[in-house]
Amino acid sequence: MPTVDIASSPLRELNSALHKLTPNTNETHWTVSNPRGQHNIAVGLDFPVEIEIDGHVGYYCAGMNKQARVTVRGNAGQGVAENMMSGRVHVTGDASQAAGASGNGGLLVIDGNASARCGISMKGIDIVVKGSVGHLSAFMAQAGKLVVLGDAGEALGDSIYEAQLFVRGTVTSLGADCIEKPLKDEHKVELKKLLDDAGVEGVSPDEFKRYGSARKLYHFHIDNVGSY
Amino acid sequence: MCGIAGLFLKDQKLAPELGGLLSGMLEALSDRGPDSAGFAVYGDRDNGQIKLTLRAAPSFDFAELMASLGKVAGAPISYQVHDTHAVISISTDREAAVASALVGMKDVDMVARGKRMAVFKEVGLPADVAKRFGLNTMTGTHAVGHTRMATESAVTTNGAHPFTTGTDQCLVHNGSLSNHNDVRRELIRQGMTFRTENDSEVAAGYISSQMAAGASLQDAMTSSLSALDGFYTFVIGTETGFGVLRDPIACKPAVMAETDRWVAFGTEYRALVDLPGIDSAKVWEPEPARVYLWERH
Numbered sequence: 001m002p003t004v005d006i007a008s009s010p011l012r013e014l015n016s017a018l019h020k021l022t023p024n025t026n027e028t029h030w031t032v033s034n035p036r037g038q039h040n041i042a043v044g045l046d047f048p049v050e051i052e053i054d055g056h057v058g059y060y061c062a063g064m065n066k067q068a069r070v071t072v073r074g075n076a077g078q079g080v081a082e083n084m085m086s087g088r089v090h091v092t093g094d095a096s097q098a099a100g101a102s103g104n105g106g107l108l109v110i111d112g113n114a115s116a117r118c119g120i121s122m123k124g125i126d127i128v129v130k131g132s133v134g135h136l137s138a139f140m141a142q143a144g145k146l147v148v149l150g151d152a153g154e155a156l157g158d159s160i161y162e163a164q165l166f167v168r169g170t171v172t173s174l175g176a177d178c179i180e181k182p183l184k185d186e187h188k189v190e191l192k193k194l195l196d197d198a199g200v201e202g203v204s205p206d207e208f209k210r211y212g213s214a215r216k217l218y219h220f221h222i223d224n225v226g227s228y
Numbered sequence: 229m230c231g232i233a234g235l236f237l238k239d240q241k242l243a244p245e246l247g248g249l250l251s252g253m254l255e256a257l258s259d260r261g262p263d264s265a266g267f268a269v270y271g272d273r274d275n276g277q278i279k280l281t282l283r284a285a286p287s288f289d290f291a292e293l294m295a296s297l298g299k300v301a302g303a304p305i306s307y308q309v310h311d312t313h314a315v316i317s318i319s320t321d322r323e324a325a326v327a328s329a330l331v332g333m334k335d336v337d338m339v340a341r342g343k344r345m346a347v348f349k350e351v352g353l354p355a356d357v358a359k360r361f362g363l364n365t366m367t368g369t370h371a372v373g374h375t376r377m378a379t380e381s382a383v384t385t386n387g388a389h390p391f392t393t394g395t396d397q398c399l400v401h402n403g404s405l406s407n408h409n410d411v412r413r414e415l416i417r418q419g420m421t422f423r424t425e426n427d428s429e430v431a432a433g434y435i436s437s438q439m440a441a442g443a444s445l446q447d448a449m450t451s452s453l454s455a456l457d458g459f460y461t462f463v464i465g466t467e468t469g470f471g472v473l474r475d476p477i478a479c480k481p482a483v484m485a486e487t488d489r490w491v492a493f494g495t496e497y498r499a500l501v502d503l504p505g506i507d508s509a510k511v512w513e514p515e516p517a518r519v520y521l522w523e524r525h
Contacts, residue, residue, distance in 0.1 A: 036497075037496060037498035037500070037501055038498065055507075056511060058496060058497060058498060059496075075497070075511055077481075077483075077496065077497060078481060094512065094513065096481070096513055097481070097513075115478070115515075116477075116478050116516065134478070134515075134516070135477075135478075135516065
């Protein structure tokens with residue numbers, strides 16, 4: 001169980017060591033101390049290892065993650081878990097802008113709030129935010145699910161494709177082509193599973209509203225020119 | 229890019245450490261702004277005295293200048309030299325004579341005026357700039373600093389931040405304004421003068437003009453949300469106040485932290501990691517289009 005203090009050794013050494021792991025490695029549980037807001041911690045991982053980071057991290061932490069389970073005990077800067085493919089990233093504090101941006105798969109759990117553009121251009125990632133999300137969240141979101149236990153800011157789901165959005169609190173405003181949709185039993189089953197996976201207890205899927213695409217902006221139509 | 233660091237002390241026991249703490253914050257933001265750096269420090273206030281920050285060409289003879297200003301003022305001038313800058317402290321009734329003697333003087337310029345505030349800025353790496361001015365040794369109640377990566381105007385000392393356009397007022401900016409020429413024209417029409425073509429100076433001028441017309445800092449910051457168009461995170465200092473404002477789209481990054489001893493702003497969390505008690509501080513991202521303000525009463 002390696003412990004790496006990245007205040008006293010270069011971050012590149014940590015990332016390089018994580019990239020060199022082999023599938024049969026015994027070093028499956030890493031602890032990273034003193035992150036001190038550094039960028040690009042534990043990016044590009046491709047093994048089912050567990051990484052725990054004790055403290056606040058900077059930009060792009062756990063970006064491009066595959067398979068690994070990364071826990072940040074603190075806040076995360078911009079673009080946490082951006083372009084994640086699989087695995088799980090858990091932030092115990094707040095996340096800054098563009099959390100989970102462009103993510104293709106896996107689960108991102110944020111115990112606090114996420115600021116603007118959470119899940120921008122998401123392509124299959126699931127994101128559970130236990131607090132609230134800022135403006136323009138799920139902008140151009142293509143696939144995957146964004147679950148928000150708190151509130152959502154302005155222009156939620158602007159120009160959304162087929163991602164599904166579930167918000168328990170209030171939505172300041174919906175973006176272009178994003179509408180409220182019925183919460184059917186099949187959605188409640190999916191939502192319940194996500195809440196369970198994220199360790200959310202005592203919250204029922206019935207408390208959420210579902211939002212998604214009105215599918216009017218997929219192809220250019222002159223009547224919609226004002227919406228672009 | 230650009231980096232901003234701001235520190236507002238609640239616990240005056242930290243006052244001797246203000247400059248040292250800000251210096252570390254600026255250095256952490258070097259890769260966001262390696263071309264120039266600057267800072268405003270709000271120090272002690274002496275009743276009846278005013279501080280004038282002078283900036284001169286390298287190796288300028290401040291002693292000779294002060295001797296001649298002393299004659300104009302009718303008394304020796306109390307001053308401190310910090311590399312290319314000097315801070316004069318004089319009684320307000322002698323200020324007019326000294327200021328008029330400085331007008332048109334070659335190689336030296338009065339760049340800031342404050343009861344508490346002195347402003348220092350130069351081209352160079354933040355750590356070098358802080359060292360040249362001796363920021364480590366500066367004390368006070370609050371300070372605002374900036375590391376610049378120029379986008380809208382040339383890399384010059386005048387183009388570095390902070391910008392000061394009023395007594396004890398300064399502003400630092402991360403971003404770029406799109407309507408600064410319009411706003412500048414209007415402010416010039418109202419009688420304001422500008423040193424540069426820089427967009428950030430216009431933001432400073434706008435805040436100063438609002439406050440000169442009687443607005444509180446809170447009101448001036450609120451009205452700048454509709455008057456200024458573009459990307460910005462501003463940190464603003466006044467004699468007693470410390471304000472933070474982000475544009476409604478929150479284009480530029482920002483982190484704040486607060487303990488019962490201080491409030492701090494950093495463009496990135498990296499700038500805050502050496503502040504005393506940071507591990508137990510409240511750390512959050514300021515919301516877009518919301519005025520954050522701390523005042524000392």
